[in-house]
Amino acid sequence: MHARVGFLVVAASAVIAATTTAMELPLPMPANHAASPLTKLIIERRSVRAFTQEPVPLDKLGALLWAAQGITSPHGLRAAPSAGALYPLELYVANEHGVFHYKPAKNTLTQLQTNDVRRALGAAALGQPCVAYAPAIIIFGAVCERTTKRYGERGLMYIHEEIGHATQNLMLKAVELGLGTVAVGAFDEQAAATLLQMHKDTRVLYLVPVGPPAPR
Ligand SMILES: Cc1cc2nc3c(=O)[nH]c(=O)nc-3n(C[C@H](O)[C@H](O)[C@H](O)COP(=O)(O)O)c2cc1C
Numbered sequence: 001m002h003a004r005v006g007f008l009v010v011a012a013s014a015v016i017a018a019t020t021t022a023m024e025l026p027l028p029m030p031a032n033h034a035a036s037p038l039t040k041l042i043i044e045r046r047s048v049r050a051f052t053q054e055p056v057p058l059d060k061l062g063a064l065l066w067a068a069q070g071i072t073s074p075h076g077l078r079a080a081p082s083a084g085a086l087y088p089l090e091l092y093v094a095n096e097h098g099v100f101h102y103k104p105a106k107n108t109l110t111q112l113q114t115n116d117v118r119r120a121l122g123a124a125a126l127g128q129p130c131v132a133y134a135p136a137i138i139i140f141g142a143v144c145e146r147t148t149k150r151y152g153e154r155g156l157m158y159i160h161e162e163i164g165h166a167t168q169n170l171m172l173k174a175v176e177l178g179l180g181t182v183a184v185g186a187f188d189e190q191a192a193a194t195l196l197q198m199h200k201d202t203r204v205l206y207l208v209p210v211g212p213p214a215p216r
Contacts (some may be wrong), residue, residue, distance in 0.1 A: 041172045048180025049130035051211030055096060056136040060177050061109070064138065064210065065091055065102045067173035068166040078104060080166035083158035088146040089166060090202055092139040094118055099196055117195050124191035125207060130182050134209030138170065139192075141202040163206050170208060180213035 030039045056064075069091055070079045077085060091102040092112075099113040122132020131137060140163050147155035167183055174181045184207040192204040 037176075038172075041175045044175045045171050046180075047182040048211075048213045049128075049182050049209075050214040051130075051134055051180060051209070052214050053133075054135060054212050056179065056210055056212075058109075060179065061093060061095075061136060061210075062107070063177060064170050064173055064179075065093070065109075066107065068138070068140075068170040069102065069104045070107060071104050076105070079169055080162060082162050083147055083155065084150055086146045086150065088142045088144060088159050089162060090141040090143060092141060092196060093136055094121060094139060094196070095136040113197065120195050121187075121192060121207065124195060125184055125187035128184060128186065130209045131184055131187075131207055135211035136209070138208040138210055139196060139204060140167065140206035140208070141196075141198060142205050143199075143201050144203060145201060160205070167206060167208060174210060178212065179210055181208050181210050183208060 030036065067079055069087075069089055071077070072079050078087060080089075082088070087104075093100045093102070093109065094117050096116055096118075098111055098115055099117060100109040100111050102109055118134065118137060119132050121137060122128060125131040142159045142163070144156060144159055147159050149155075151158060171181045171183075187204075187207060189204050192198075192207070193202070196204065198204060
């Protein structure tokens with residue numbers, strides 16, 4: 001056999017052997033958790049479904065919204081990745097003062113309603129007390145058309161993926177601030193949209209109750 005061909009045959013057999021013996025590599029656990037703030041936040045995040053009734057102060061609400069969708073670049077790019085940088089997500093807050101809309105570009109909250117809709121939102125979320133009795137609920141809406149007009153049906157998947165990125169940022173920031181959160185996907189979308197007086201272009205896709213964790 002020609003030497004070069006022989007080498008290729010041996011190399012190919014090695015690749016086949018490597019892929020068929022299913023070698024399992026033990027991975028090191030992240031060393032020294034306390035030394036890495038991010039690792040600590042990842043470990044400490046757990047779904048919290050019972051809160052004290054203490055309101056979430058505006059500075060903490062702002063920090064959570066910023067972590068999810070705040071502007072992090074001079075070009076207007078945001079804290080979470082977005083397919084095509086089209087930014088379909090719209091964030092809202094429901095608390096004891098009413099319903100508010102977050103504007104990333106100005107980093108402001110605009111009051112849309114003065115009604116406290118939290119109990120009704122809890123009812124729309126199949127009666128889940130974590131929604132009804134949360135000090136605040138962060139609502140993830142999406143204007144799907146912003147993404148689907150470029151990416152078609154696949155754009156809907158991108159939006160769901162993007163919500164995951166933004167929510168995880170928010171949840172880790174919440175841990176850092178001593179707040180608990182839980183992702184709530186089980187709710188009647190139409191009932192939630194009606195309560196929140198959503199524009200017809202905006203779908204309600206995720207509810208994230210937030211508050212100081214109740215003592216166990
Ligand atoms: C898409 C999605 C929907 C969820 N919906 C709900 C929900 O409606 N109510 C709830 O209490 N938890 C909900 N959860 C939270 C999961 O129950 C929770 O993440 C899981 O039990 C793992 O626990 P951990 O978050 O503490 O790691 C949801 C999580 C995801 C990712």
